[in-house]
Amino acid sequence: MSKEITSRSQDYAQWYNDLVIKGGLADYSAVRGCMVIKPYGFTLWENMRDQLDKMFKETGHVNAYFPLFVPKSLFEAEEKNAEGFAKECAIVTHYRLKNDPENKGKLIVDPEAKLEEELVVRPTSEAIIWSTYKTWIQSYRDLPILVNQWANVVRWEMRTRLFLRTTEFLWQEGHTAHATQQEAVEETVRMLDVYADFVENWMALPVIKGVKTASERFAGALDTYCIEALMQDGKALQAGTSHFLGQNFAKAFDVQFLNKENKQEFVWATSWGVSTRLIGALVMAHSDDEGLVMPPKIAPFQVVVVPIYKGDEQKEIIDTKVKSLLQELKLAGIRAKYDDNDNNRPGWKFAEYEKKGVPVRIAIGARDIENNTVEIARRDTREKVSVSIDGLTIRIAGLLDQIQQDMFNKAKAFREERITPADTWDEFVDLISNKGGFVSAHWDGTPETEEKIKEQTKASIRCIPLDAADEQGKCILTGNPSNRRVLFAQAY
RNA sequence: CGGGAGGUAGUUCAGCCCGGUAGAAUACGUGGUUUGGGACCACGGGGUCGCAGGUUCGAAUCCUGUCCUCCCGACCA
Numbered sequence: 001m002s003k004e005i006t007s008r009s010q011d012y013a014q015w016y017n018d019l020v021i022k023g024g025l026a027d028y029s030a031v032r033g034c035m036v037i038k039p040y041g042f043t044l045w046e047n048m049r050d051q052l053d054k055m056f057k058e059t060g061h062v063n064a065y066f067p068l069f070v071p072k073s074l075f076e077a078e079e080k081n082a083e084g085f086a087k088e089c090a091i092v093t094h095y096r097l098k099n100d101p102e103n104k105g106k107l108i109v110d111p112e113a114k115l116e117e118e119l120v121v122r123p124t125s126e127a128i129i130w131s132t133y134k135t136w137i138q139s140y141r142d143l144p145i146l147v148n149q150w151a152n153v154v155r156w157e158m159r160t161r162l163f164l165r166t167t168e169f170l171w172q173e174g175h176t177a178h179a180t181q182q183e184a185v186e187e188t189v190r191m192l193d194v195y196a197d198f199v200e201n202w203m204a205l206p207v208i209k210g211v212k213t214a215s216e217r218f219a220g221a222l223d224t225y226c227i228e229a230l231m232q233d234g235k236a237l238q239a240g241t242s243h244f245l246g247q248n249f250a251k252a253f254d255v256q257f258l259n260k261e262n263k264q265e266f267v268w269a270t271s272w273g274v275s276t277r278l279i280g281a282l283v284m285a286h287s288d289d290e291g292l293v294m295p296p297k298i299a300p301f302q303v304v305v306v307p308i309y310k311g312d313e314q315k316e317i318i319d320t321k322v323k324s325l326l327q328e329l330k331l332a333g334i335r336a337k338y339d340d341n342d343n344n345r346p347g348w349k350f351a352e353y354e355k356k357g358v359p360v361r362i363a364i365g366a367r368d369i370e371n372n373t374v375e376i377a378r379r380d381t382r383e384k385v386s387v388s389i390d391g392l393t394i395r396i397a398g399l400l401d402q403i404q405q406d407m408f409n410k411a412k413a414f415r416e417e418r419i420t421p422a423d424t425w426d427e428f429v430d431l432i433s434n435k436g437g438f439v440s441a442h443w444d445g446t447p448e449t450e451e452k453i454k455e456q457t458k459a460s461i462r463c464i465p466l467d468a469a470d471e472q473g474k475c476i477l478t479g480n481p482s483n484r485r486v487l488f489a490q491a492y
Numbered sequence: 493c494g495g496g497a498g499g500u501a502g503u504u505c506a507g508c509c510c511g512g513u514a515g516a517a518u519a520c521g522u523g524g525u526u527u528g529g530g531a532c533c534a535c536g537g538g539g540u541c542g543c544a545g546g547u548u549c550g551a552a553u554c555c556u557g558u559c560c561u562c563c564c565g566a567c568c569a
Contacts, residue, residue, distance in 0.1 A: 308528050347529035
């Protein structure tokens with residue numbers, strides 16, 4: 001990698017950190033690799049969570065909650081899954097502290113309180129959930145089980161980044177059990193579609209649906225489906241995954257049911273998840289140098305109203321106007337905030353809410369009262385217009401829709417611009433290192449080739465797109481035959 | 493776990509090379525003037541300089557050790 005790109009990516013990391021921290025979403029915590037999600041960031045997460053939860057319920061799922069701790073013996077039951085996560089597990093070995101006899105006021109782990117069996121802090125919940133499902137399932141009449149849980153998980157990563165890769169993170173994980181393979185595959189694809197729908201229509205972020213190659217597959221899955229998004233620095237980000245687990249977990253945990261023919265069968269499984277990483281995707285995809293840009297549909301505040309006044313008299317008149325305006329906005333289902341804090345001046349507030357990415361700002365001052373107008377500024381384009389206060393709510397509602405749509409279109413145009421076909425190795429290398437984005441190229445289907453390409457270019461196969469057309473071609477590296485193109489990119 | 497940078501006021505950092513009364517900006521508190529793109533004045537509170545040793549009359553500064561953080565790499569959602 002060239003020096004220039006290295007420094008550019010360093011700048012990008014700085015830009016990203018500033019956005020997250022100064023935008024008020026999150027901050028570093030005192031705990032290694034963990035972050036504090038601040039109220040503004042958590043409200044965003046809640047909005048995302050509520051919508052996803054609604055979509056899960058619309059597709060027949062229910063929520064439940066399983067333990068944080070997984071006994072090691074359960075964890076190791078599904079071999080591939082255990083192996084895949086073994087290197088990044090936090091483990092509870094003791095259950096008690098005691099006073100340090102040699103160091104007053106300090107505590108040490110009580111060696112007497114060693115656990116007979118260590119507890120793994122879940123990096124994912126397949127093991128604990130499937131050991132439970134065993135007790136829930138006897139007959140085909142118990143199927144399907146369509147359960148989701150909202151939870152935290154812990155993965156002891158070497159290096160962390162706010163939202164994108166923290167030691168502890170929040171997510172949802174769906175775990176379903178089915179009587180047939182076909183049903184399970186359908187479920188896997190259905191949930192991938194739900195994710196794509198959510199990310200595109202609520203987060204205004206276009207994604208590519210695809211299947212992972214064997215080496216990128218979830219540990220223990222037969223197939224991993226994914227949605228891949230493109231960030232503004234040209235790197236790809238896996239935004240969500242949906243796994244077809246086959247009968248692996250059923251066999252590992254001995255989950256069988258009696259079918260209609262009175263025969264024992266292993267159940268078929270899926271799991272799927274998205275995490276607070278989506279917030280990282282949102283930040284990297286939409287923000288500009290002024291700060292965050294929130295898609296209206298999930299923005300913590302959709303509208304902020306800033307009063308501009310001299311003296312209490314003007315303030316009172318504005319207050320009255322704004323009060324009825326806020327009421328109207330609320331009735332229309334628009335999340336609005338009135339910032340009449342007297343400690344900060346309007347200019348300060350303008351800058352502040354731009355950093356936070358509030359989609360629409362309404363400024364109202366004495367001049368406006370006189371003319372029966374307000375000033376509307378949209379965050380995404382930073383355009384300002386003065387409009388009549390009559391019919392404002394309808395105008396704002398329309399504007400929010402427009403912003404949502406425009407943000408999606410902008411992100412999509414950016415991505416389309418950066419899906420480039422490559423037919424020779426030189427072309428491929430040039431595109432990956434200089435242009436970035438997705439490079440669509442032929443691959444011979446072997447893990448060895450995939451690995452070599454990754455070593456040489458740092459680009460991995462992000463996915464085999466679901467809509468990839470059959471096309472005869474030659475592998476970009478080996479020249480061996482291939483019958484469709486896959487998408488390569490450098491990734492987070 | 494390798495490479496780099498860093499730990500000094502709530503925050504961002506200067507001071508360190510060349511040892512000698514701990515600083516700036518910003519944030520915070522009080523009072524006042526302000527308010528259409530990050531206001532200004534006055535006064536004020538706030539730091540055992542990451543931690544532990546060592547050298548020295550004297551250490552933020554030099555030496556040794558140690559812990560932690562960030563960035564890059566490896567690993568990964």
